[in-house]
Amino acid sequence: MQYIRNFCIIAHIDHGKSTLADRLLERTQTIHSRDRKNQLLDDMELERERGITIKSHAIQMEYKYKGVSYILNLIDTPGHVDFSYEVSRSIYACEGALLVVDAVKSIQAQTVSNLFLAIDRNLTIIPILNKIDLPVANKEKVTYEIMYLIGCTSEEVIYSSAKEGRGIDKILEAIICKIHPPKGNLKAPLQALIFDSFYNTFRGVEAYFKVINGQIRKGDKIKFMSSGKMYTAEEIGNLRLKHISKSIIRSGDVGYIISGIKDTLSIKVGDSFTSVNRPAKAIIAGFKKVNPMVFAGLYPEKTEDYDNLRVSIEKLHLNDASLTFFPESSIFLGSGFRCGFLGMLHLEIIQERLEREYGISVITTIPNVSYKVFLKCSPTDIFLVDNPSDMPDIFNIERLEEPYIKASIITQVNYVGAIMSLCIKKRGMIKNQYYLMPQRVELIFEMPLSEIIFNFYDRLKTISKGYASFDYSPLDYRFSDIVLVKILINHQLVDALSTLEHRSNAFYIGKKMCKKLQKIIPRQQFDISIQATIENKIIARETIKAVRKDVTAKCYGGDISRKRKLLLKQKKGKKKCSLLVK
Template sequence: MTAPQFIRNFSIVAHIDHGKSTLADRLMEITGAVSKREAKEQMLDDMAIERQRGITIKARAVTMHYTYKGQKYELNLIDTPGHVDFHYEVSRSLACCEGAVLLVDAFQGVEAQTVANAFAAMEHDLVIVPAMNKIDLNHARPDQVREEMVQTLGLDPDEVLGCSGKTGLGCEGILQAVIERIPAPSGDPKATLQAMVFDAHYDEFRGAITYVRIMNGTVKKGQKIKFIQQGTTHEVVELGHFAPQRKAANQLSAGQVGYLVCNIKSLGNIQIGDTVTVPGDHPAEALPGYEEPKRMVFCGLYPSDGQDFKQLREALDKLQINDPSFDFEPETSDALGFGFRCGFLGLLHMEIVQQRLEEEADIDLVQTAPNVTYEILTKSGETLEVHTPQRVPDHGEIEEFRQPIVRVNFILPTDYIGGIMKICADRRGTYVRTEYLSPTRAMLVYDLALADVIYDMHDRLKSTTRGYGTMDYEILGYRADDLVRMDILVKGERIDALSIVCNRGDADVRGRAIIKKLKEEIPRHMFEVSLQAAIGTRIVARENISAMRKNVTAKCYGGDISRKRKLWEKQKEGKKRMKSIGMVDIPQKAFLAVLETGEEAGQKK
């Protein structure tokens, strides 16, 4: 058992691609947590999709032992994701640490997510150990990057360490700084057990495995424990550390990070942020947990073959077990059949879930365009949360239509400020401020509608800044705007899956673009098909798909004209009858093509 004064709990936070996972590999190698034989690139990124994309999605923990000045220390490292969508994972990890290594790329400098993660660490009152990675690169610019860190985050320039996660240069200095600067945990091993649940995952053979940070007290194998929020009592069958794989131990005491196996059959019985204590009359107080993750982006997922509905449901259930930040509910669409409306933290999160479904469950999916959550105040005084345009009530019932607003931080070279300001102005953004990080780089802050940010803002930013710009956003809340639901009518019938919510000023342009695209995608029928875009009863755009013409008089050579007229009349009657009872076949690819074009058109006007 390690005494609390010789334990250090820390995480590595950084912008995406600044080398967190590579640095974690080197630290594990230096401390002997993994042998040379076991070592491989990105040891802690063990999901296939993480290794494929080269990004961290789930936070992972590892316990390392390092001897410094003759004393053996236990270092618990929690590796965190860098992408804005997984900020929820980062905040959970920070609540279990006393300090954080803030890593910045020595060439790219301070980026948007660096700032967001540094402020998140400061909010949790963590001690920050600033470090520059990749200092061995020929094009590294350590002096300017150090100046940016001082300017943006108010750090002491003498405290900034230099290292290379790839070669191991300066990595021992980071371990020593962690021991010297980060305080030891303040728990009492003899007090009543009090532990924070910061993550959980499901193992097919062991059931739910709970990741805990022990704040006070000691937990032993065979002991009974109680989850305060869930109110359930279980026996500890196994406990231990991550080294980086699970390694059993007899007990965990105050300050340590590890796992508990309690024969819990479902992850639904574990709540992230719950407090573990002892059953009986004198349990410990509940720790402040985490806020529920806010799902901001929604889209419909449908099996391309209707028969796969049950298979898709099972795959979503399985996925939700290991990713509690995503949820789903069944929905039906006239055009696409039975499917699910799914909620995600952001666009990357949505892509990851879709990719995991297609690869792990082998299901071919049709996905509708993403949309955000809207808040509607009705004339009767009721406030509705709307996740899909189909559920928006008629215009006459709406008192106030609100959309989510986000504060976006763009970090970019100063040459491109004008281009980004123009893009934000086109999206009715509100300018907040500009901060100069160095003579060549600036941080531009705007308030924008989340709907405008998630569709193509990231792509537009990258193309405008030649790939040098980065962005990060935080939700500010809902704000009323002049929004409308635009319906698409095919042959006079509203197609629910094509309805969109847009600003009244963009409606005409968006409507025309969608109708034009639909005309290209829907095949011609034996009767004329009318396509309309409508806001309430007002038609804003219309196109007709002309009927296929068959020459019914082709076999009439010469003869009386009345015979031809008779055939034409018969054809006319048939077309009329078909128009009233005929069904329009809308191919599924038309839905996606139309929705994508609709979004682009509104932004290119």
């Protein structure tokens, strides 16, 4: 174990994590020159298109330092706030972290958030100032900010340019010298932590694990400690660019296991497994539980695709443990799933992955958060509602509570006024502000989670000209005047379009939805009314006018009564069509 180093890379979006990982792989000769390409570890097409890391990627390297060969297990992590759960999973499998900071953009909110996750786990932090090759890089200023943030000296900050390959040797030296080897008892019963998994069509579930104590051999009988299910370790090995099969993996090392598991719900990320012959007594504790922030319904466009959608979501859940789901049904959309996501980008990525990787087109309902409902008949009973169609009658509700978050925004002083105005409009309350530097400030707000779901991040980037970064963490539930906005089309309730909104925003949302539906729904042979209601009161209405056929075109003259007769006949026909629809 003394020659093993487990570490991850944490940073904000576009600070050079993936490029730095590429240079480390090249310097340690883990990849051949013919396999070199940008974002090597980002194997999803979606990651390459967007230029962001969506999934954590683990890989093993070997590096000789002073004549001794070391094993380096690297985990490249995402930088967006919606994928912070991926970062937390990676941190639990490591003893050190490379903190990468852009020499131009400086410290961002997600950098601070991920750093605190690593500090809480007592990881060794190696600060790296990246992109020093850029002409606008401000090394002295950003170095001072890093020193102020983590309490290091200027000599400890490593200057690098991942694009040009500068500083890579110093980074590898720091990994070996500063990050301590994993701790574990080789003679103790097997205890291994699963930190990631995915589904292989031909071989079943592949799980990535870190051996905390003991050792595992190929062919051993293992037992998953949360479910109690037992399997045989058909293949184990290390995570290179291509998996390398091994006969044994010992304490402190990271690897993969294939046991021929076809049931995707048998393995849970964060679970532990042990040996059947010599089992461990306790499960590995402390793994962070996922808390979905945004909920939306996913329904197949074609009803016959429901089973395929269920299997696809189960496989995605295996690969992305932050996705939660359970079945639900809608009068208009049929059978589908209510899914929980960590944010709007997470929802968008899942929807795109379903279409690209599994070929399933889905209909997504209006995203919303989870609310606490207190009833008049039993005030002590509390139940959570994340689907507007499950909301009880308004006259039976004592009160509603909505989730609040603690929002951290780091920006330049010039944009503080505009950002405060935006947050106040979103029902936010400023709690504190810290000056990281004379020209950089961190604003702390408490605001409803529902207010940041739609368009908040884009508005924040617009008013700050891209210089503000945003991060948030859940707080608690608080009383709020929440109402159910219902949409009626031709006086019939469409449950999939209902949404829960604060009373102050309800009229605006209802009017906007009616306007949008008026443009989307095609015209018919009769008038179509679109109404938005709150507590059985209509707050907005739009009408789609009937398609008018010029029935009098064939009249070339004569008495006016001929035209009136044709128009009256048309009017009766439209009335009949309208009654049939109702």
